[in-house]
Amino acid sequence: MSIISREKALTGPEGLIAAGFAAPEEAEVLGKVAARYSVAVPAGVAALIERRDDALGRQFLPDAAELEILPHERADPIGDDAHEAVKGLIHRYPDRALLKLTSVCPVYCRFCFRRERVGAGTEGMLDAHALDAAFAYLAANREIWELIVTGGDPLAVSPRRLAEISARLKRLDHIKILRFHSRVPALAPERVTDELIAALRASAKTVYVALHANHPRELTQEARAAIARLVDSGIVVVSQTVLLRGVNDNVETLAALMRAFVENRIKPYYLHHADLAPGTSHLRVSLEEGRELVRALLGRLSGLCQPVFVVDIPGGHGKAPAGPDYWRREGEGWRVEDWRGKSHAYADPAAPAGRKSRAP
Ligand SMILES: *Cc1c(COP(=O)(O)O)cnc(C)c1O
Numbered sequence: 001m002s003i004i005s006r007e008k009a010l011t012g013p014e015g016l017i018a019a020g021f022a023a024p025e026e027a028e029v030l031g032k033v034a035a036r037y038s039v040a041v042p043a044g045v046a047a048l049i050e051r052r053d054d055a056l057g058r059q060f061l062p063d064a065a066e067l068e069i070l071p072h073e074r075a076d077p078i079g080d081d082a083h084e085a086v087k088g089l090i091h092r093y094p095d096r097a098l099l100k101l102t103s104v105c106p107v108y109c110r111f112c113f114r115r116e117r118v119g120a121g122t123e124g125m126l127d128a129h130a131l132d133a134a135f136a137y138l139a140a141n142r143e144i145w146e147l148i149v150t151g152g153d154p155l156a157v158s159p160r161r162l163a164e165i166s167a168r169l170k171r172l173d174h175i176k177i178l179r180f181h182s183r184v185p186a187l188a189p190e191r192v193t194d195e196l197i198a199a200l201r202a203s204a205k206t207v208y209v210a211l212h213a214n215h216p217r218e219l220t221q222e223a224r225a226a227i228a229r230l231v232d233s234g235i236v237v238v239s240q241t242v243l244l245r246g247v248n249d250n251v252e253t254l255a256a257l258m259r260a261f262v263e264n265r266i267k268p269y270y271l272h273h274a275d276l277a278p279g280t281s282h283l284r285v286s287l288e289e290g291r292e293l294v295r296a297l298l299g300r301l302s303g304l305c306q307p308v309f310v311v312d313i314p315g316g317h318g319k320a321p322a323g324p325d326y327w328r329r330e331g332e333g334w335r336v337e338d339w340r341g342k343s344h345a346y347a348d349p350a351a352p353a354g355r356k357s358r359a360p
């Protein structure tokens with residue numbers, strides 16, 4: 001059993017300086033960053049950081065660049081507010097709703113798209129009144145087939161409270177799928193106890209965990225063991241990764257990460273273009289570069305290892321696939337590009353003879 005959770009996390013400039021992650025003269029500016037956007041680096045995560053500008057340091061250590069907020073960056077980058085049905089419950093797509101169970105995380109990612117809503121000074125777990133309203137809404141809206149439980153990090157909530165949530169969901173028979181989005185299995189694996197797993201499964205529904213991990217070094221032996229416990233229990237684990245400058249913006253790292261997922265029985269699900277969260281431009285990769293990286297994964301990696309590259313459209317319009325295009329119209333048929341970049345003609349005999357193509 002790890003002792004990570006019992007050790008204090010680094011949350012401010014003093015701790016960061018003492019740990020050698022910042023110079024004493026940076027105390028003031030890092031204090032400003034930490035006052036604006038919460039910092040928490042648990043001891044187990046700090047131990048993975050070799051240099052402050054390595055793939056782990058860039059994700060978790062505050063940086064003066066976060067104070068630079070660009071005009072197109074937004075406090076609510078993916079437009080959650082536009083679809084908030086009741087407090088904490090976002091209903092953007094007809095068949096699935098998203099419950100922001102808590103605003104607390106074991107670690108605060110510097111690129112977080114909800115960074116204005118998570119961390120110190122926020123409310124923490126939804127209170128009883130808000131939960132009642134959320135469950136009343138879920139009960140009344142029978143088109144909701146899937147509930148996505150997120151936050152913050154829902155696996156930062158105690159197993160006892162998660163078991164209560166599961167027990168209430170059990171009574172809503174139209175909800176078939178329960179999906180938890182979390183960083184806990186990788187970055188706080190000691191929390192993945194039998195008790196937690198039982199709590200996640202207590203609804204008797206099909207349970208998915210979407211593990212957020214961005215670099216293969218996050219998948220330590222302890223993390224792999226925690227993931228194995230989840231999968232062995234019957235929970236399906238998928239991945240979500242944010243494409244980040246200086247973290248995973250090269251083919252080798254992305255390939256190693258996707259392979260590590262598959263080796264650990266995690267199906268790669270999404271690779272996210274970083275959202276336009278305030279003060280995150282130093283971590284963002286251009287869409288163009290992202291598309292080229294995704295193109296380079298095709299053919300090089302097993303089909304099992306291919307994530308879908310997505311952008312969350314600002315304003316609350318949902319996710320759109322953003323990967324490269326391999327097909328274009330040519331006359332009555334098509335041209336398709338293979339994984340080596342070679343182009344081929346493709347006839348489409350299934351197209352009804354004589355019908356005019358509606359190529360652009
Ligand atoms: C991302 C998101 C979902 C889930 O989308 P999937 O494509 O099913 O993973 C659902 N609701 C909201 C509000 C979201 O932002």
Ligand code: SF4
Pocket residue numbers: 104105107108109111112113114115118151152153183212
């Ligand atoms: S764990 Fe998720 S919600 Fe929490 S800071 Fe990281 S990206 Fe944001």
